Every structure is written in C-alpha cells, then in structure tokens.
Amino acid sequence: MSHATPGVPERVYLDNGGRAPWHPLARQAFEQALADGWADPRRLHAEGRRAARLLDGAREAIAAVLGARSQEVRFTPSHTATLHAAVASAAAARRRAGSAVVVGAVERAAVLHAATLAAGDTGPVPVDRLGRVDVDAMVAAVGAPGVALAALQHANGEVGTVQPVEAVHEAARAAAVPLLVDAGASVGHVAVPDAWDLLAADPADWGGPAGVGVLAVRQRVRTAPVGPEDEDPWAPGGVSVPLAFAAAVALQAVESDRVAQEARRRALVERVRAAVARIPDVEVVGDPDDRLPHVATFSFLYVDGEALVTELDRHGFAVGSGSACTASTLEPSHVLAAMGVLTHGNVRIALDRSTTADEVDRFCAVLPGAVAKVREMLGVGGL
Amino acid sequence: MSDTLVDARGLRCPLPVIRLAAAAKGLPAGTELTVLSTDPAAKLDVPAWCRMRGHEHVGTREHRAAAPEAGDEAWDGWAVTVRLG
Numbered sequence: 001m002s003h004a005t006p007g008v009p010e011r012v013y014l015d016n017g018g019r020a021p022w023h024p025l026a027r028q029a030f031e032q033a034l035a036d037g038w039a040d041p042r043r044l045h046a047e048g049r050r051a052a053r054l055l056d057g058a059r060e061a062i063a064a065v066l067g068a069r070s071q072e073v074r075f076t077p078s079h080t081a082t083l084h085a086a087v088a089s090a091a092a093a094r095r096r097a098g099s100a101v102v103v104g105a106v107e108r109a110a111v112l113h114a115a116t117l118a119a120g121d122t123g124p125v126p127v128d129r130l131g132r133v134d135v136d137a138m139v140a141a142v143g144a145p146g147v148a149l150a151a152l153q154h155a156n157g158e159v160g161t162v163q164p165v166e167a168v169h170e171a172a173r174a175a176a177v178p179l180l181v182d183a184g185a186s187v188g189h190v191a192v193p194d195a196w197d198l199l200a201a202d203p204a205d206w207g208g209p210a211g212v213g214v215l216a217v218r219q220r221v222r223t224a225p226v227g228p229e230d231e232d233p234w235a236p237g238g239v240s241v242p243l244a245f246a247a248a249v250a251l252q253a254v255e256s257d258r259v260a261q262e263a264r265r266r267a268l269v270e271r272v273r274a275a276v277a278r279i280p281d282v283e284v285v286g287d288p289d290d291r292l293p294h295v296a297t298f299s300f301l302y303v304d305g306e307a308l309v310t311e312l313d314r315h316g317f318a319v320g321s322g323s324a325c326t327a328s329t330l331e332p333s334h335v336l337a338a339m340g341v342l343t344h345g346n347v348r349i350a351l352d353r354s355t356t357a358d359e360v361d362r363f364c365a366v367l368p369g370a371v372a373k374v375r376e377m378l379g380v381g382g383l
Numbered sequence: 384m385s386d387t388l389v390d391a392r393g394l395r396c397p398l399p400v401i402r403l404a405a406a407a408k409g410l411p412a413g414t415e416l417t418v419l420s421t422d423p424a425a426k427l428d429v430p431a432w433c434r435m436r437g438h439e440h441v442g443t444r445e446h447r448a449a450a451p452e453a454g455d456e457a458w459d460g461w462a463v464t465v466r467l468g
Contacts, residue, residue, distance in 0.1 A: 281435065301400075301432065301435060302404070303397060304396070305396075323396065323424070324395070324396050324423065324424040325396055325424075331423055331424075332396070332423070332424045332427060337427050340430065340431065341431060342427075342431040342435070343396070343427050343428055344396040344397035344400065344424055344428050345397060378398075378401060380404070382408070383401065383404040383408065
C-alpha cells in the first residue's frame with residue numbers, strides 16, 4: 001500500500017533535454033574522481049599525474065563512443081562554451097579562405113550567435129515545416145566562395161527532427177569547408193554519424209554533469225585560438241577532472257544499453273504524439289519518423305504556454321516550452337518561428353531513460369484537462 | 384483594404400490570435416481582416432492560425448515608430464491581413 005501523502009502528486013520530470021538527472025554510475029565515478037583526481041592534472045607530482053591519468057581515461061572513453069581518436073577530444077566548460085569556441089576558432093583558422101559561416105536556421109542559439117560574431121549576420125539556411133534544413137540551399141551555400149565554416153546539428157533538441165548531415169558533409173568536403181556538427185541533443189540517445197569535422201557533445205544531456213562540455217576535432221582540421229593565451233585554450237584554467245571523468249562514465253553507461261533505451265523511448269514518444277493529436281486544435285511538430293527517440297513537441301491553438309506549463313506543474317509534471325510568454329525575451333523559440341508552426345501554447349518534453357511508461361500514461365491522461373482549463377480561462381469556446 | 388480592423392496592440396500571445404478569431408466568427412468567406420499587434424509572436428501565429436483554420440494569410444506589414452512616414456500612427460509592431468476561407 002502506498003504511503004504517499006494524499007493530494008500531493010509525485011513529481012514527473014519530463015524536461016530532460018540539455019539537463020537530465022545524473023546516471024547513478026556517474027555519481028559513483030564523481031565520488032571516486034573526487035578522491036583520486038582532485039589535484040591539478042597539469043602538475044608533475046604523483047597527485048597531479050593521478051588526476052591526469054583519470055582525465056586521459058575519460059578522453060579515451062568518450063573518443064571511443066564518438067568514433068574519434070583520444071587526442072581529437074577536448075573538454076570545455078559547457079556545451080555553450082564548446083559551440084562558441086568551435087565556431088570562433090575553426091572560422092579564425094580559415095580567415096584566408098573567407099569569413100562566411102553557413103548555419104541552419106534551427107541551430108542552437110549559441111551557434112547562431114557565435115556565427116554572427118565571427119562573420120556578421122549572413123542569414124541562416126531555411127528549414128521546412130518539419131524543421132529539416134533545405135539541403136539544396138545548404139549545399140549551395142557551403143559551395144559558394146568565401147566560406148570559412150559550416151554548422152549543422154545532428155538533430156534538433158527542441159522538435160527532434162534529424163538533419164541531413166551526411167549530404168551536407170559531403171558537399172562541405174568537396175568544397176574543403178569544415179563542418180561543425182552539434183550533436184548535443186543526440187549523443188547518448190542515438191548512434192553518432194561520422195559525417196563531421198568538428199563534433200560537439202553535451203554531457204549534461206546524456207546523464208553526466210553540467211559544467212563540462214566535449215568537442216572532438218578531426219586531426220586534419222585546423223583551429224586557431226581566439227581568446228587570450230592559455231595552456232588550454234578550450235578550457236582556460238583547466239578542466240575539472242571529476243566532472244570530465246563522471247561525464248565519460250555516464251556516456252559509457254548510457255551507450256551500453258542505448259539501443260534498448262532508444263526503442264523503449266521511441267515507443268513512448270509515439271504514444272505521446274498519438275495521444276496529443278487527439279486533443280482538438282493542436283499541431284504536433286517535428287518529423288514524425290526521422291527524429292530523436294525521446295523528444296516530443298506540440299503547440300495548442302488559443303493556449304497561453306506559460307499558463308499551461310504552470311497548470312501541468314501544479315499537477316506534478318515538469319515540461320519545457322518554446323512559447324514567447326515563457327521566455328524572458330518575449331520572443332518565441334527561433335526554432336518554431338523558422339519552421340512556421342504555431343508558437344503559442346507550446347509544450348516540449350524530453351524523456352529520460354528513467355522515465356516510466358506509467359509516468360507517460362499519467363501525463364497523457366492529465367494533458368487534455370489542463371489544455372481545456374487554460375482555454376476556459378481565456379474564454380475561447382466556439383472559436 | 385480590410386473589411387475589419389482588430390486592434391490587439393499591447394496584448395501578448397495568444398490574445399492577438401484569439402481576438403482575431405473572435406472577430407472572424409460568423410463573417411462570410413472572403414472577408415478580409417487586419418489585426419494590429421505589438422507582440423512578435425503574432426506575426427508568426429496568425430499565418431499558422433490561417434493554415435489550421437483554412438483561411439488565407441494575405442500579407443504582413445511592419446510598423447516602425449521611428450520611420451519618417453509614421454507621423455501620428457507611430458507604433459512598433461505588425462499589421463497582419465487575412466482572408467477568411
């Protein structure tokens with residue numbers, strides 16, 4: 001018999017994109033690395049060397065999953081820092097070839113802002129209604145003269161749509177333009193393609209810690225440091241060994257049963273998308289098939305996104321939203337805007353590997369009533 | 384020229400679309416309505432509403448208070464015109 005307090009629903013966390021709970025093995029690894037790897041890995045004494053060995057081990061483990069060599073993997077202070085530094089230093093190294101940075105319209109804000117800083121606002125490559133970049137336009141843009149760098153995400157973390165990275169990488173190779181692939185929403189959830197020159201991955205998204213980021217740079221790709229001189233230009237001042245080690249152990253752990261978790265979560269997301277589609281006046285967004293297995297996004301007509309997030313929170317469900325009223329800027333998600341889908345009444349969920357079928361079913365059961373209640377508050381019956 | 388003007392300036396999403404939908408209720412197909420909005424979401428969501436409801440998005444005009452021709456009509460936002468289906 002349950003001893004849960006009546007009237008206080010158990011919390012169900014469905015906002016795991018970019019910040020998922022730590023994998024239990026990552027916690028263990030972190031504890032171990034605090035004991036053995038607290039010292040500065042750049043020092044020459046025994047304690048420093050022990051920390052350096054843990055860091056090397058972490059680099060090796062991550063490289064194996066990403067399909068990279070150990071010496072190609074760098075640690076950074078965060079996923080945002082990874083993207084900022086990758087765009088800036090890859091573009092800087094190709095100054096003689098040109099200054100343009102070709103980006104898709106639904107890249108992460110960190111990529112778009114870094115591209116603007118490096119190259120000015122050149123206008124991103126548009127996406128279709130499903131959020132997939134116009135591959136012909138991107139191929140043409142990459143092949144144009146004066147391009148320093150191209151950036152295309154592996155999959156969009158807000159709507160789940162997988163991008164045509166293979167086709168764009170082929171065009172980029174033909175034009176000798178390096179391609180940065182932001183795999184921050186996909187590593188640990190689906191297989192990583194090898195169609196990249198620089199690859200960004202996000203430990204906080206796969207069940208590792210926040211406060212550390214990962215960038216792999218193929219040996220043949222040149223980068224030029226852009227900040228003040230430092231021993232480690234990717235993580236000035238040095239990386240936290242315990243965080244890097246925990247990130248690597250988490251990645252190994254999620255990779256070990258990734259295929260089973262992918263199938264399980266894909267089935268749950270299918271269930272959510274089907275249940276949501278039965279609610280009146282909704283747009284279920286993103287590609288229905290070629291998508292991330294754990295992300296679902298939808299927008300309800302005549303619904304205030306902030307009110308809906310709050311109503312679901314009251315029922316014990318934590319969800320994300322790309323609606324303008326949930327952002328401090330009052331601007332809706334640039335991803336939804338670029339896709340041309342409804343931006344208000346938006347709900348975004350990302351299932352963790354710990355999310356259960358029962359939690360998903362309870363969410364599907366509560367959602368129609370929550371939507372109806374918010375619509376009732378706005379008095380939109382009959383519209 | 385629009386048959387009906389919906390002034391939703393100062394209202395935040397989803398209210399401009401709701402005001403537009405309320406004004407459109409009962410009007411015959413072919414009627415044109417223009418909604419004025421200062422909310423950046425409205426210029427995206429009115430065309431989406433048209434698509435979901437089978438109406439036509441005729442066009443969107445940007446208003447800039449600083450523009451020299453603005454005169455007394457000085458406000459920052461968008462005028463979005465739709466034709467009912």
